[in-house]
Amino acid sequence: MRRWNGWGEEGVEAPLPDRARDLLVQLVGAGSPTVDAGLEDVVASVPPSRLVAEDAWTTDARDRVLHARGQSLPDWVALRSGRLERVPDAVARPTSAAEVRAVLDRAAARGARVIPYGGATSVVGGVTVRPGEAPIVSVDLVGTAGIRSLDETSGLATFGAGTTGPALEAALEPFGRTLGHYPQSFERSTVGGWVVTRSAGQESSGVGRIEALFAGGHVEAPVGPLDLPTHPASAAGPDLRQLVLGSEGRLGILTDVAVRTSLVPQASRVNAFVMRDWDAALALARTLAQRRLLLSMVRVATPLETATTLALVGDGRSQAMLRRYLGWRGLGPDRERCLVLVGLSGATPVVDAAAGEVAKAVKALHGIGTPGVGRAWRRDRFKAPNLRDTLWAAGYAVDTLETAIDWSGLPALAAELGRTLRHGLEDVDERVHAFSHLSHVYPTGTSLYSTYVFRISPDPDETLDRWRRLKRAASEVVVSHGGTISHQHGVGTDHAPYLAAEKGPLGMVALDAVVHAFDPDGLLSPGVLLGERA
Ligand SMILES: Cc1cc2nc3c(=O)[nH]c(=O)nc-3n(C[C@H](O)[C@H](O)[C@H](O)COP(=O)(O)OP(=O)(O)OC[C@H]3O[C@@H](n4cnc5c(N)ncnc54)[C@H](O)[C@@H]3O)c2cc1C
Numbered sequence: 001m002r003r004w005n006g007w008g009e010e011g012v013e014a015p016l017p018d019r020a021r022d023l024l025v026q027l028v029g030a031g032s033p034t035v036d037a038g039l040e041d042v043v044a045s046v047p048p049s050r051l052v053a054e055d056a057w058t059t060d061a062r063d064r065v066l067h068a069r070g071q072s073l074p075d076w077v078a079l080r081s082g083r084l085e086r087v088p089d090a091v092a093r094p095t096s097a098a099e100v101r102a103v104l105d106r107a108a109a110r111g112a113r114v115i116p117y118g119g120a121t122s123v124v125g126g127v128t129v130r131p132g133e134a135p136i137v138s139v140d141l142v143g144t145a146g147i148r149s150l151d152e153t154s155g156l157a158t159f160g161a162g163t164t165g166p167a168l169e170a171a172l173e174p175f176g177r178t179l180g181h182y183p184q185s186f187e188r189s190t191v192g193g194w195v196v197t198r199s200a201g202q203e204s205s206g207v208g209r210i211e212a213l214f215a216g217g218h219v220e221a222p223v224g225p226l227d228l229p230t231h232p233a234s235a236a237g238p239d240l241r242q243l244v245l246g247s248e249g250r251l252g253i254l255t256d257v258a259v260r261t262s263l264v265p266q267a268s269r270v271n272a273f274v275m276r277d278w279d280a281a282l283a284l285a286r287t288l289a290q291r292r293l294l295l296s297m298v299r300v301a302t303p304l305e306t307a308t309t310l311a312l313v314g315d316g317r318s319q320a321m322l323r324r325y326l327g328w329r330g331l332g333p334d335r336e337r338c339l340v341l342v343g344l345s346g347a348t349p350v351v352d353a354a355a356g357e358v359a360k361a362v363k364a365l366h367g368i369g370t371p372g373v374g375r376a377w378r379r380d381r382f383k384a385p386n387l388r389d390t391l392w393a394a395g396y397a398v399d400t401l402e403t404a405i406d407w408s409g410l411p412a413l414a415a416e417l418g419r420t421l422r423h424g425l426e427d428v429d430e431r432v433h434a435f436s437h438l439s440h441v442y443p444t445g446t447s448l449y450s451t452y453v454f455r456i457s458p459d460p461d462e463t464l465d466r467w468r469r470l471k472r473a474a475s476e477v478v479v480s481h482g483g484t485i486s487h488q489h490g491v492g493t494d495h496a497p498y499l500a501a502e503k504g505p506l507g508m509v510a511l512d513a514v515v516h517a518f519d520p521d522g523l524l525s526p527g528v529l530l531g532e533r534a
Pocket of ligand 1 (some may be wrong): 007064070071098115116118119120121123126127141161162182183184185188189190191192193194195196197198199200201202248249250252253254255385413489490491525530
């Protein structure tokens with residue numbers, strides 16, 4: 001059973017090797033574990049619903065607690081401490097577009113607000129129920145899950161928006177087809193959630209981000225329905241799919257999602273390399289991206305992330321052997337090395353040819369292949385988030401933030417972001433371990449994905465204050481360097497204050513107007529995307 005207040009399965013602990021624990025104690029200090037609130041106690045303390053139960057929704061207290069929060073750090077603090085502030089007043093589970101319509105109409109008639117709820121993996125406060133006057137209905141799309149149709153000739157498949165990653169791939173597999181969209185939250189997030197948050201999968205360099213895979217579908221907006229046809233391409237004015245992509249539930253509820261599938265690739269693999277330092281790793285990433293080789297992934301860890309990753313995986317002996325081998329091959333000092341993962345996917349001869357080109361580029365920059373590391377990464381790629389549970393239990397909070405920037409702006413942004421996070425809690429006498437990788441590279445630039453670890457305080461407000469200081473300082477650095485406030489996690493409520501810096505005054509007026517056209521009375525997702533302004 002899934003944990004109600006974390007990420008992984010109940011009772012399944014991701015092991016934290018002793019040397020990783022020692023490293024954390026050395027870097028941020030000994031963690032002091034806190035006691036989690038129990039689900040039953042939280043349920044018992046929930047205030048009565050401001051709505052009455054009806055056909056369209058339930059007001060069951062347990063259901064309401066389980067729909068109150070997502071996966072952001074403030075969500076975790078609230079769930080672990082049992083201080084939820086607010087829970088929805090009702091939970092609806094419509095199974096079709098018609099039922100979604102009925103819920104919207106009923107909520108509007110009752111003066112309630114609606115929060116669409118997919119897999120609740122939002123890490124930016126997208127599904128968080130926040131204080132406010134109006135009652136809240138959480139619309140859980142789980143009831144829409146499943147494949148609706150498959151046009152094998154065109155490769156188009158239509159799914160209910162609440163279909164999770166594994167269910168979607170399982171439905172395509174018997175037809176020899178795949179979507180190939182693998183965000184790290186793949187096991188829990190939904191196809192509808194991917195579209196409205198503009199999600200990026202780990203192998204998006206090959207198949208494209210969700211923008212490229214989203215062919216069309218159906219939206220129920222407060223003012224009425226919107227159908228998006230699945231034309232392969234069109235010059236008929238602005239593409240309305242682009243309004244729905246990134247709309248984060250503000251325009252309407254996406255009920256049906258048509259996606260562009262492809263044939264399951266003949267060959268798929270991840271090759272790992274170690275480069276002598278950050279400059280060599282960056283040069284490799286740029287070369288691979290700009291040569292437009294058919295790669296599904298290029299992922300480049302900074303020296304600090306490389307050291308942290310290696311401390312977390314494998315046993316001490318195999319680590320020592322790998323280090324000796326790299327030293328013997330003349331790969332420079334341990335602390336400067338960078339791990340690069342390259343994904344290859346497609347027809348076998350094409351994959352082989354691309355692998356050969358990658359190997360040549362690595363060799364030209366004096367890097368070394370490390371067989372086995374890529375395979376292990378692929379095998380465990382959805383397990384890493386389980387460590388968040390383990391670290392919390394050991395007294396440490398982990399959060400991530402991400403951006404994208406042109407290549408020319410990357411070095412300065414990466415350096416200042418790292419410094420800002422590492423020194424961000426000095427005035428409260430706390431230390432932060434922060435490290436980064438490039439998770440997606442493009443010909444003209446790259447994403448930058450940072451993870452930061454700090455100690456939890458026995459006082460949940462103090463933990464939240466530590467997070468707020470770090471998040472605010474890091475977001476300001478991103479914006480001041482001209483990076484986007486999000487490459488893949490979306491805006492939610494946490495990034496809403498920074499959106500105007502990116503879109504500009506006219507851009508914000510245009511977004512307000514679009515939201516107003518779809519949802520004139522502000523029925524949907526208060527505070528998400530546009531903050532309090534609309
Ligand atoms: C451990 C972890 C790893 C992650 N890794 C990645 C990653 O690799 N790449 C990436 O892109 N993201 C990642 N994320 C972020 C998150 O998984 C994505 O934003 C995902 O697309 C959200 O999908 P969801 O179904 O969980 O949506 P939810 O979290 O349920 O909702 C997200 C937002 O969309 C709205 N919404 C949801 N469904 C609908 C719908 N059908 N119609 C209208 N509005 C809707 C919600 O109201 C909310 O505002 C990760 C998150 C976690 C916790």
